[in-house]
Every structure is written in C-alpha cells, then in structure tokens.
Amino acid sequence: MAEYLSPGVYVEEFESGSKPLEGVSTSTAGFIGLASRGPVEGLPQLITSPADFGRVYGSYLSENAFGSYRYLAYAVNQFFTNGGSRCFIARVAPSDAAAASNSGQPSAVLSVTAKNPGAWGNQLRLVAVPASKAKTPIFEAAEGNRYRVKNASGFYAGDVVVFSNGSEKQYSRIVSVHDQVIELAEALSGEVVDTALVPSKWLSTAEFTLSVSYGSEVETYEKVSLNPEAPNYVEKAAGRSVLANIAVQSVSEGSVSPFEQLAGAGADSYEITLAGGSDGTAANLSAGDFIGEDFGPGKRTGIQAFIDNDVVSIMAIPGVTDPNVQLSLVAHCESLGSRFAILDLPREVTKVQDVLAHRDLFDSSYCALYNPWLQVFDPLDKRNIFIPPSGTIAGVYSRSDSTRGVQKAPANETLRGVVGIDVQYNNGEQDILNPAGVNLIRSFTGQGIRVWGARTCSSNTLWKYINVRRLFIFLESSIKNGSNWVVFEPNTEQLWARVQRTIEAFLTRVWRDGALSGTSPGEAFYINIGRTTMTQDDIDNGRLICVIGVAPVKPAEFVVFRITQRTGSE
Incomplete structure (x- = not known):
C-alpha cells in the first residue's frame, strides 16, 4: 500500500486485465x-x-x-x-577417445590440450611471435632501482621489461608501479634517461602474440604474458578459446622475456604441435x-x-x-x-x-x-x-x-x-x-x-x-510458461478471474487456428476454476487448481467414399 503524506495528485499504475499467453515453439x-x-x-x-x-x-x-x-x-x-x-x-x-596435447614435451612452458577429444586435435597449430603492449621513455632515474617514466600505463608488477638504446638490450622485472614511477628488480646500466622530443631509448614490456589455428579457423591472442598478475595473462586471454585449453606449466623467476622462455634465445617464432588425439573406436x-x-x-x-x-x-x-x-x-x-x-x-x-x-x-x-x-x-x-x-x-x-x-x-x-x-x-x-x-x-x-x-x-x-500428443505438449508447455506470474499472488476470486481470462484468450486463439474442434469456443474447450475445483484445504495449502478440457482435432486417416448405382426410377 502506497503512503500519502503530503497533499497532491498521485498517479499510479496497476494490473487488472489478463496477461497475454504466448505459444511455445514445437519445431526445435x-x-x-x-x-x-x-x-x-x-x-x-x-x-x-x-x-x-x-x-x-x-x-x-x-x-x-x-x-x-x-x-x-x-x-x-x-x-x-x-x-x-x-x-x-x-x-x-x-570411452577410448582422447584429446590431443603437447604432453610429449615435458619441458614446455605452456601445456596445451585440444578442447575436446578427437583426432581433429592433431591438426591444431599454435604459433607464438614476440610482441610488446606498452613502451615509454625514462625521464628520471631515482634511488633504489626506481625510474620515473613518461607513461606507466600498461606496466604491471611482475612484467618482464626490456630497455633498448638502439644498440643493446637490458632485461629486468617490475617490482612495483606507483603513479609514473616503476621499480625494477635489477638496476639498468648506463645512461637510461631520454627527455628528447623524439626519444631513442625505450623501456618496453615483453610479451608474445599467440595464434591458435585449425584449418581456416584461427584464434589470435595479442600481446599476452606469463605474468599471473597482469590482465593479459595468457591463461585469462585464452580462456575463451573454443579450440584449446592453454595453461602455464612453468615460468622462469629471472628476468627472461616470455617469448624467450617459450622458444629459447635467438628464435623469431615458436610453434607448438599437438599429438595423441583419437576418435576412439566403435567397439568401446x-x-x-x-x-x-x-x-x-x-x-x-x-x-x-x-x-x-x-x-x-x-x-x-x-x-x-x-x-x-x-x-x-x-x-x-x-x-x-x-x-x-x-x-x-x-x-x-x-x-x-x-x-x-x-x-x-x-x-x-x-x-x-x-x-x-x-x-x-x-x-x-x-x-x-x-x-x-x-x-x-x-x-x-x-x-x-x-x-x-x-x-x-x-x-x-x-x-x-x-x-x-x-x-x-x-x-x-x-x-x-x-x-x-x-x-x-x-x-x-x-x-x-x-x-x-x-x-x-x-x-x-x-x-x-x-x-x-504434440498438441497437448504445446498447450501444457504454453500454459505453464505463460502462468509463472500467478505464483505467490493472493489466491482470491480476482486472481481466478484473471487466470481464466488469460487461458480463455489463449485457447480461443488456438481454436481459431484450427487446432481444436467445434463450431464455437464453448464446444472446443472449457475452463473451470474457483470453488468448484478447490476446497478450503487447497486454498489454505497454497494450491490454485484450474481444470481445462479441450477437444483436439483428429486426422482423417481413413477417407471413405461410398458409391452406389442410381437407377432411373429413384
């Protein structure tokens, strides 16, 4: 019940009519x-x-x-x-079907298994190439391996970073990131500050891009890392894959780039192939x-x-x-x-x-x-x-x-x-x-x-x-799905009238579509609800009982034409 505390005009909505009841699909x-x-x-x-x-x-x-x-x-x-x-x-x-995997490579950083069993998994190919999601110049070198950078966006604690001055590269791991200050596990050697308008020295993150392919179907996960704390962690990124389950098996604790951990030093790309997939046999x-x-x-x-x-x-x-x-x-x-x-x-x-x-x-x-x-x-x-x-x-x-x-x-x-x-x-x-x-x-x-x-x-x-039978399945499912609104409503005459109107409108539409026999809705169906179908005990125990009778149409399975000879005197 709404509260009326201050003088004024109040406009309220309420439901009083029947609710439309929609027929369910029968063709799925x-x-x-x-x-x-x-x-x-x-x-x-x-x-x-x-x-x-x-x-x-x-x-x-x-x-x-x-x-x-x-x-x-x-x-x-x-x-x-x-x-x-x-x-x-x-x-x-x-039962003997098996999913393809790279389990034959125990030293592999990534553990890869086909998403489901079958020999199809033997054709899966995973290719990794080096990539970087963020880079920035260093504006200031502070004490304690801390460096103030132009933009720390994309750098996360645990990421492996590489500093490049054009001629050499140095790797380290991020300990913490606060505002625009990045703390590294190992200090960078040499002159690292670059405040030029067009910088030539960069601090970059080290990631890799992973492609999973099966025939013409390709999934690409760009700039993923082996850092569990990063949002681009490879397990998180590849979790939506429909081709393979990818998990990190082992990670180096040192300052080694993720791609180098996968492929080793000096490689330009790294390919993972799967084996052991089997469709199984009919005997099993x-x-x-x-x-x-x-x-x-x-x-x-x-x-x-x-x-x-x-x-x-x-x-x-x-x-x-x-x-x-x-x-x-x-x-x-x-x-x-x-x-x-x-x-x-x-x-x-x-x-x-x-x-x-x-x-x-x-x-x-x-x-x-x-x-x-x-x-x-x-x-x-x-x-x-x-x-x-x-x-x-x-x-x-x-x-x-x-x-x-x-x-x-x-x-x-x-x-x-x-x-x-x-x-x-x-x-x-x-x-x-x-x-x-x-x-x-x-x-x-x-x-x-x-x-x-x-x-x-x-x-x-x-x-x-x-x-x-299928007509009754249709009617029962439609009435069940369309009557959820009735549950926990006050079990009174007003509710009974609304339920009757709802079902009556639905069955009338079904009759007009030719699914029920009879020349009028009264011949095609009946709906009984109220004191004729419920006792006080039913009402006290929360039961609303509605009895519905319908006259389904039957197929003309046997078509009989009776023909006789008509004489001229008849």
Whole structure:
C-alpha cells in the first residue's frame, strides 16, 4: 500500500486485465550422436544450419570406423533440408577417445590440450611471435632501482621489461608501479634517461602474440604474458578459446622475456604441435554412453544433457536402435512431458514379424517409430547410402508445424533430398503395421516418397495420433510458461478471474487456428476454476487448481467414399 503524506495528485499504475499467453515453439529438435569434434559434456549446442554443424562438430564420420553410429551429421543435414530451422546437439564419444596435447614435451612452458577429444586435435597449430603492449621513455632515474617514466600505463608488477638504446638490450622485472614511477628488480646500466622530443631509448614490456589455428579457423591472442598478475595473462586471454585449453606449466623467476622462455634465445617464432588425439573406436561404445551420466549442472552427458534444456520439443538419436537407449529416451520425454521422441528401427529389421517384435518394446504416447531407412547422397564417399529416417522425420515435423501448425498430423508429407527407400512395403503389410503403431515411409507413383503414418506407440486409443500428443505438449508447455506470474499472488476470486481470462484468450486463439474442434469456443474447450475445483484445504495449502478440457482435432486417416448405382426410377 502506497503512503500519502503530503497533499497532491498521485498517479499510479496497476494490473487488472489478463496477461497475454504466448505459444511455445514445437519445431526445435534435439539430436544425440557421434561427431568428429565438439563438446561431450555440458549444455547441448545450438545449431542453425549444416554449415554451423560443421564448424562446431566437424564433418561426416567414416563407415569403416563407426558403422551404424556415424549418422548424426547425415540426420542433421536432412533435418535442415526438410524444413528444420534450429536444433541442439549433444555429442557422444567412445570411452577410448582422447584429446590431443603437447604432453610429449615435458619441458614446455605452456601445456596445451585440444578442447575436446578427437583426432581433429592433431591438426591444431599454435604459433607464438614476440610482441610488446606498452613502451615509454625514462625521464628520471631515482634511488633504489626506481625510474620515473613518461607513461606507466600498461606496466604491471611482475612484467618482464626490456630497455633498448638502439644498440643493446637490458632485461629486468617490475617490482612495483606507483603513479609514473616503476621499480625494477635489477638496476639498468648506463645512461637510461631520454627527455628528447623524439626519444631513442625505450623501456618496453615483453610479451608474445599467440595464434591458435585449425584449418581456416584461427584464434589470435595479442600481446599476452606469463605474468599471473597482469590482465593479459595468457591463461585469462585464452580462456575463451573454443579450440584449446592453454595453461602455464612453468615460468622462469629471472628476468627472461616470455617469448624467450617459450622458444629459447635467438628464435623469431615458436610453434607448438599437438599429438595423441583419437576418435576412439566403435567397439568401446555402449548404451551408457548415449544414456549419459548426471554429474551435475554443466557436466551432464548424453540424454541427461538435455535435462538443462527447456527449448527442445523433438528428440532423436539417429541410427542407435539399442532398446536400452531408446527406452531411456522415451522415459526422458515422458518424465519431462514437453518433448516427443522419434525412433528408428534397425536397418536389417524389415520383415513384418521382426518389425512388430521391436515395436512391442514400447508403449508410450511420447514416441513414434518410423521405417524403412532412406537413401540419400553421401558427400563423404560420393555415392548413395541408406540412413535412418529420424533426422528427416524431425525436419518434416518442423516443416509441418511451421506451415500448418502442430495440430496437423506430420504425414502425407514429401521427403526432400531422399532418392529411395530401403524396403517398399505394400498395402497388405501396412494393414498389419499401421494399427500396431509403426509408421511407414512409402513411395507412390507420381507422388514421390511420403510419410504414410501418424501414430504413436501407445496402446491407449486416446493418444494414438502423433498430432494429438504434440498438441497437448504445446498447450501444457504454453500454459505453464505463460502462468509463472500467478505464483505467490493472493489466491482470491480476482486472481481466478484473471487466470481464466488469460487461458480463455489463449485457447480461443488456438481454436481459431484450427487446432481444436467445434463450431464455437464453448464446444472446443472449457475452463473451470474457483470453488468448484478447490476446497478450503487447497486454498489454505497454497494450491490454485484450474481444470481445462479441450477437444483436439483428429486426422482423417481413413477417407471413405461410398458409391452406389442410381437407377432411373429413384
């Protein structure tokens, strides 16, 4: 309550109406798989294009080395080709993958390790050249190795400095800097004062410029030093590197320039090469690598890394058909309730009974199975190969959501960039697989290759359609995200009315977009809040309960035209 102590006119603002509720995105995908480079723990990385994926996670993996585990790059490329706009990636690496380093040089001043495991780190190159960030003439030589200089900016205690008179150089280390007076550990010999208008004698700092390169990607850290007290300390400057971890291993206590400590006397440049980086082997991969470990915020791996991500709504692990991994992915989606899993079948599983055997492992409305594998062009081997469909289907989901809305079943959609399918199923086989919840991809004459199924893996007929489950995910996430303002508000009739108006306005907009059935909002949804949904005990314990019912639209899966012969007498 505001205080009114002096006479006057007071203008105040207050909120009385409903707050707009914005729908969440449903087209952001999350992928988990092997890549040649990139972080293996922590938050999944945002990728917005195939080129972006190449910069962060590298190129395609070899079939000989990784077999069925290599499909992440292909899936991401297909995702964008088929209409996806953004995705998040969590990289998995075999247990025997190693990061490249210069550990073979025990006497090296700098310890350098590639940012993440992989043979890519063997191609890292670090080049150092001498540099100086500040120089100034000396105006006066005082007692106790103190020198008054023209400008002490850029000089810090612990820095190695070099005094040059044009013919010789003297090195020393700074003890302290106060105002324009610099105290050195060792006195400079000879005449050091230079008050000329154009000085010829200089006191300069001694640093080096370090370049870290990988292919066309170059990071440059200018004028860094080995002085931990200086803001240009090499560990601080290179801490933002995405290519390498750089640490100071040993430093000379004497007055030796940082570059000379790195390269030795008389060198013009110094190069550091790394070795020992390895991509690991497929034999050392297990289901646990994809399921991941929860080592706490910022250190989670595999599926667990997506716990910290609240943006993703579609999940896939391309080509990984281990039941342990797939069941863990489905459980992850179910526990969060805000995302949907797209599952692949093993490529060799083509017979109807084998497909059904794999399908029987799942009973969830938060996942869908697709078969068969798709034929696409492989830029690595310059030939057509077969890849799992999950990445392509995730792109179809995203495209359908963007063009039609999440209420549209992501089926009867053409697949872009796909030139063939591994198995051509007929109507009789689909008559068996479709009711079981296996979505087939089929080729139709004159219509291309299309997704020809829209069912979840649920035995509950209320949730048998993908678009129904994903619509509810959209509604629940949107209402949850848009209602945070309600928490800790007074639980009174005024609050109930505002909540009802907020949700009613949102659901009316959803109904007008065609996501809810009914000829009027009253037929499409209802909202109950107040004494009919809450007891006094609920209110006393801080609970606000709102019951919402919606009528989702269902896809026209079976289109039946009944035709009869009309006689002239009828």
